[in-house]
Amino acid sequence: MSQAEDIESVDEDGVIESVSGPVVTATDLDARMNDVVYVGDEGLMGEVIEIEGNLTTIQVYEETSGVGPGEPVENTGEPLSVDLGPGMLNAIYDGVQRPLDELEEKMGSAFLDRGVDAPGIDFEREWEFTASVAEGEIVEPGDVIGKVPETASITHKVMVPPNYEGGEITSIETGEFTVDEVIAELDSGEEITMHQEWPVRRARPSDEKETPTEPLVSGQRILDGLFPIAKGGTAAIPGPFGSGKTVTQHQLAKWADADIVVYVGCGERGNEMTEVIEDFPELEDPKTGKPLMSRTCLIANTSNMPVAARESCIYTGITIAEYFRDMGYDVALMADSTSRWAEAMREISSRLEEMPGEEGYPAYLAARLSEFYERAGKFQLINGEEGSISVIGAVSPPGGDFSEPVTQNTLRIVKTFWALDADLAERRHFPSINWNESYSLYRQQLDPWFRENVAEDWPERRQWGVDVLDEEGELQEIVQLVGKDALPEDQQLTLEVARYLREAWLQQNAFHDVDTYCEPEKTYRMLGAIKTFNDEAFDALEAGVPVEEIQDVDAAPQLNRMGVADDWNEFIDELESDLKEQIRALY
Amino acid sequence: MKEYQTITEISGPLVFAEVDEPVGYDEMVEIETPQGETLRGQVLESSEGLVSIQVFEGTGGIDRNASVRFLGETMKMPVTEDLLGRVLDGSGNPIDGGPEIVPDDRVDIVGEAINPYSREYPEEFIQTGVSAIDGMNTLVRGQKLPIFSGSGLPHNELALQIARQASVPEEEGDDEEGSEFAVIFGAMGITQEEANEFMQDFERTGALERSVVFMNLADDPAVERQVTPRLVLTTAEYLAFEKGYHVLVILTDITNYCEALREIGAAREEVPGRRGYPGYMYTDLAQLYERAGRIEGNEGSVTQIPILTMPGDDDTHPIPDLTGYITEGQIVMDRDLNSQGIEPPVNVLPSLSRLMDDGIGEGLTREDHGDVSDQMYAAYAEGEDLRDLVNIVGREALSERDNKFLDFADRFETEFIQQGYDTNRSIEETLDLGWDLLSMLPKEALNRIDEELIEKYYREDEAETAEVEA
Ligand SMILES: Nc1ncnc2c1ncn2[C@@H]1O[C@H](COP(=O)(O)OP(=O)(O)OP(=O)(O)O)[C@@H](O)[C@H]1O
């Protein structure tokens, strides 16, 4: 959170009138909507969410037990903002950008006390700034004026803030600075530091949106292979509890080929955040070999932390993502789960006694969701460069029923839909993404990239796989009635091929050292090996070989080992030649 | 402490009173009825001049002449190690006739959230001796793993078995005294008979000495159920994080807790959420369940096994649904298995332990654990599917492979899951039993198991028997 206490309080203090959970009303408070205020004797942080005559309603980001009428409310006169600057990577924040490691230190306890504030970035630390423009040059808002090596993998670019006028540089210095020291001055009189502040509820400006043409490669076969998301795209993962939303989000945070990852744990489990904190520093980016944590910013507002901060954590996350986008990076933001965010809105709304809409959600639910996803995209930046934000939101529908408002309103906006399926999860088919229900509207615009970068016939091979799976779906209905052995041999063979597609290709074990990440080339070749089996098997069938004999060749079950094979190129070469040899030997 | 005789309205469990001094939100209240009875409550909403109070013992006997005292502090639990061995009511008062409790500390029962940065990821295997859990849905220290049950199913037997048998296998070369183990049992709205079942078992096995029991029974006030689990968890946190115990918390029945929540919501005339339960039930339940875990640099741990009965055996009902969204998996009891006499009647397919992956494997349980469990899941699911088909086409119409999967599913239920409430199986026994069953299947069908492990553990003799039988 911003150093709001630095700002002289110009306004009169107000007085608490009533307290009901996270919602407090105050009288005589001279405030604007969304101003940050400090509530009660302990100075709990809150935000103005409604003004009616002399009565101001505040949502409080901390527990309000024991707070009572008559206690003071102090206005900072500033909207809820984040601190932007070097030091956000490798950090873990709560929903209002307070660093959790620092809170632990300040509170001297493993439990979250209240009334303690801490800035989002370190104001004491010195960073090594190297100017990339010289005195006399003209700079405009958004322009990069220098660099800071922030982490092992990321160079932080220092920019002219978007709300500046810009002008000629009258002085600029390379050297070691804290984030609040002036590093450059403009003839407009403006001073530039490494620190920017930005109100979270307002998107940072950009020029225009472009059509994304590059995939966000995830290393997950079913995603890259069948339902790819673009860099700058949006995706939703709805599913009942235990179906794999979090594991999929973690997989993306680990392996997606984004430059920066912002992971927002919104109203979910504490241990899941701990897992990220413990695992990520030990993992390497498959591309750069650098520790994954050095490109990651974590925001954790777990389910037992105050509900108002759950509402704000999504905005904190997306604003940080925008800031890195402005440096020209490809940013991926995961939000787990957007349903908890929507529920927080509902809870606050109901305490305000607003008119409820569908299932008690406020009428503005759809608008908030689309405003949020609109902040994703591939952007032409105000400095002429390009940057992107991909947003992947988990959705937790009550009872696993996708017809509920959050899922439905999300699906109206996002272009990739990864439908998780409880039935697949029960039989431990992971990732439990249902291949019939899911879709990606980016497929076509990304095909040229896959043709060029992986294989010329990528789309055709994918289509072959899709067709076999479709046919299996139809055949399964018959099998349910008459049993598999009653089917003609060619259909039995199709079922066998489809089984390999499901078990060897679509399934991917997130917890296996090798299988956890699958480069697109391997995804392509694994599919190719199954197709080799298919083609050879059908030739043999035509030549009169009984289907059991074909199915029973020794090499066939080896298809299931491709995913975990380390030296996969060799493994697949060998497997394909074994398959050919053994099946051809049957006739 | 100011005393008022200003009650303006009484409605369900709520009392409204006028005040002329500010009162804090969540503060404790005492109400003295004209008959001289003292009831306790808590401030639900505090405005200038008016407060609404939720009365734990119910509002029976209160009238406009009752006097209201605000205690100036939120509810506290007196904690001390001496609580071990004691039986308390749902508000924390001793009911065992024992000596007065001299507290070491008085702790706010709402509990602060554990800073996610300060947590330690749970990965220490707890052996419960129950194959359905150890083998398929492993429990680890600091996990919250509920039992999803239905009315009339033997969830209590299973919970007691876990409480009795839970142990952490000794690590080799680790001869230092580990932390002590304690059980905290929180009953919410269960019958006297059920309560007796627990108490007798505790007394029979001598477990009471290392237990604290909180009893809110079916005929105790429903509103008190709001408080009981918080007292339980406050005590658990104290014993775990101040005194270094490994605490196992059993809460039963969460369904009764949620009913109480709904009742208070209705009395407050709140806009109800799904099926009449309050919209904030997710947050409220999370504030209970998230009070499980481990803390970095701290010896102790809080492991939770909440029990809930699913209304209509429906796991999409808000109570199991919201629970499943918060807890780290669930153990699901099944009515069909129960009527087949399987003990414990755990259906592993919808069951899950999310913390299993990090708690098992070489050095923790055994190298083959993960693969064996994956394979048994897949094979059992396949066998289950085939059962439907058999009903239509008969066994003869199925291939030899399919018949083996059918046999596997049967034996999985009658030999692996079935064990009785007094059998305590070590993890090795559980995994060996798994191999006995898996070896009925052809080696090639074991596609989830590493080839080296198949070589090492596959039982050729079992495979032959299966062959002969087929
Ligand atoms: N790709 C995968 N590989 C292996 N196991 C998986 C995979 N995806 C999910 N799982 C298993 O499923 C379990 C549940 O997944 P996860 O925690 O992601 O569910 P979720 O949808 O986030 O549930 P909730 O809504 O309750 O948070 C995991 O603990 C893991 O055991």
Ligand SMILES: [Mg+2]
């Ligand atoms: Mg999850």
